[in-house]
Amino acid sequence: MTKIESQLVFLPSPGIGHLISTIEFAKLIINRDHRLSITILVMKTPLQTVTPSFTDSIFSTKRLHVINLPQPQITNSDLNAPGSFITTLIHTYKPYVRDHVTQLVNSPHSPRLGGFVVDMFCTPMIDVAREFHVPAFVFFTSSAASLGLVLHLYTLRERDGFNATLLKNTDTELVIPSFVNPVSAKVLPSFVLNKEWEPAFLILGEGLKKADGIIVNSFEELESHAVHFLNLADNNNIPIYPVGPILKINDDNDVVIVKWLDDQPHSSVIFLCFGSMGSVHEDQVREIARALEDSGARFIWSLRKSPPKGLTNMAQPTEYAPQELIDVLPYGFLDRTAETGRVIGWAPQAQILAHQATAGFVSHCGWNSTLESIYFGVPIATWPLHAEQQINAFQLVRELNMAVEITLDYRVEFKVGSNTLLGADKIERGIRDLMENDEVKKRVKDMSDESRKTLTLGGCSYSHLGRFIDSIIN
Numbered sequence: 001m002t003k004i005e006s007q008l009v010f011l012p013s014p015g016i017g018h019l020i021s022t023i024e025f026a027k028l029i030i031n032r033d034h035r036l037s038i039t040i041l042v043m044k045t046p047l048q049t050v051t052p053s054f055t056d057s058i059f060s061t062k063r064l065h066v067i068n069l070p071q072p073q074i075t076n077s078d079l080n081a082p083g084s085f086i087t088t089l090i091h092t093y094k095p096y097v098r099d100h101v102t103q104l105v106n107s108p109h110s111p112r113l114g115g116f117v118v119d120m121f122c123t124p125m126i127d128v129a130r131e132f133h134v135p136a137f138v139f140f141t142s143s144a145a146s147l148g149l150v151l152h153l154y155t156l157r158e159r160d161g162f163n164a165t166l167l168k169n170t171d172t173e174l175v176i177p178s179f180v181n182p183v184s185a186k187v188l189p190s191f192v193l194n195k196e197w198e199p200a201f202l203i204l205g206e207g208l209k210k211a212d213g214i215i216v217n218s219f220e221e222l223e224s225h226a227v228h229f230l231n232l233a234d235n236n237n238i239p240i241y242p243v244g245p246i247l248k249i250n251d252d253n254d255v256v257i258v259k260w261l262d263d264q265p266h267s268s269v270i271f272l273c274f275g276s277m278g279s280v281h282e283d284q285v286r287e288i289a290r291a292l293e294d295s296g297a298r299f300i301w302s303l304r305k306s307p308p309k310g311l312t313n314m315a316q317p318t319e320y321a322p323q324e325l326i327d328v329l330p331y332g333f334l335d336r337t338a339e340t341g342r343v344i345g346w347a348p349q350a351q352i353l354a355h356q357a358t359a360g361f362v363s364h365c366g367w368n369s370t371l372e373s374i375y376f377g378v379p380i381a382t383w384p385l386h387a388e389q390q391i392n393a394f395q396l397v398r399e400l401n402m403a404v405e406i407t408l409d410y411r412v413e414f415k416v417g418s419n420t421l422l423g424a425d426k427i428e429r430g431i432r433d434l435m436e437n438d439e440v441k442k443r444v445k446d447m448s449d450e451s452r453k454t455l456t457l458g459g460c461s462y463s464h465l466g467r468f469i470d471s472i473i474n
């Protein structure tokens with residue numbers, strides 16, 4: 001039996017979009033190299049409805065230990081300050097992490113502590129890694145191009161006092177070296193544009209620059225331009241490890257949906273889903289319903305209820321009760337589409353994308369959804385809502401020609417919701433384009449092949465993961 005030589009401590013941030021890929025990354029490492037073990041310290045927030053059941057369902061194995069840390073006390077004012085909330089949470093967790101890691105390293109026969117892997121929003125934990133005199137790597141859960149954007153804007157800020165929040169609601173075009181084309185300020189991430197997120201942006205930029213390496217959930221074959229820039233750039237020569245796509249693709253088992261998909265023609269169904277945090281207001285729900293009916297497309301629509309506005313930020317949507325669903329949709333919609341569509345709550349997304357009946361994905365362009373769609377060769381129609389989804393949509397449509405556009409710059413602010421209404425016509429056009437654009441379909445299929453190959457011997461991600469593991473062991 002191989003002796004465990006080194007152990008890593010993982011600190012994912014609490015959102016499902018971050019937890020899933022971090023945990024899958026941990027599994028990838030221990031499956032690749034039996035000399036390593038990993039302890040994942042799971043932090044929780046009072047805001048999340050999906051996350052607790054998800055984290056409680058992860059079990060420890062011999063070389064993968066999952067420890068659910070206690071939920072700390074967070075005040076209402078912390079909850080309502082989006083820019084500092086996550087930082088407050090991470091700081092509150094520092095003593096717990098310190099205690100757990102002390103116990104780990106002091107326990108008998110414990111392997112050497114090889115380093116910390118901290119989520120991009122947990123970089124204040126790098127200080128704790130320093131206390132144990134071990135390297136700290138950041139796990140960046142979005143694209144290499146977004147990583148390049150953050151590093152570039154942070155450098156401009158440090159060096160020239162450049163303030164990106166002044167660009168909000170302007171048409172300014174920026175040259176960002178990790179993108180081929182000039183980038184409109186309209187598609188910059190909310191955490192770059194919004195004044196109240198500034199503290200979080202600064203902590204992120206500073207944290208990335210302090211890291212001993214940055215692991216990116218992407219792959220060189222997809223983002224060659226951005227990866228090239230990151231390896232050249234003035235980013236303190238931090239090693240970059242694009243090791244993706246890291247996905248959780250085998251766990252869903254929704255027999256009802258699969259049975260329905262089995263009965264649909266090959267490549268005929270449009271799937272609509274807006275991620276773990278995404279929801280739109282009721283007027284917008286009705287426009288989507290009209291577009292679906294007018295397009296005549298078969299569909300599966302993951303429709304969830306927005307959290308109340310203004311009460312909290314970053315709260316997750318919840319499920320509609322059956323009567324609420326009938327009320328929010330146009331009169332008779334469910335009856336009229338009973339043969340051609342399904343409206344569901346939380347979706348078995350990977351299972352749907354993997355199914356041969358699925359033709360296209362109307363997506364918020366969260367990075368995990370983007371990677372899943374590429375992996376399964378399903379083209380996207382872009383409809384970003386939050387965070388860095390607008391820049392992901394821009395990249396997919398304008399840089400990679402791997403998606404069609406419904407919108408690139410739609411934006412929902414957590415506190416005020418969305419003040420734009422996307423009309424049914426525009427949505428319907430996007431759905432038709434998604435079904436008909438053969439060039440986009442072909443590019444996605446080709447990249448799907450690449451996304452599988454990159455993880456195997458000889459692929460770029462396979463070799464970057466090897467490099468990362470070597471740096472821990474040696």
Ligand SMILES: O=c1ccn([C@@H]2O[C@H](COP(=O)(O)OP(=O)(O)O[C@H]3O[C@H](CO)[C@@H](O)[C@H](O)[C@H]3O)[C@@H](O)[C@H]2O)c(=O)[nH]1
Pocket residue numbers: 015016017018020141142273274275276277278302345346347348349350365366367368369370372386387388389
């Ligand atoms: O009904 C649903 C909704 C989501 N998912 C899964 O949940 C994950 C969602 O991840 P992602 O697509 O990245 O969206 P978010 O949950 O919105 O993720 C957050 O984290 C991502 C990674 O940093 C960012 O790219 C996003 O902008 C940010 O909102 C994916 O694996 C989906 O398959 C389901 O299985 N069913």
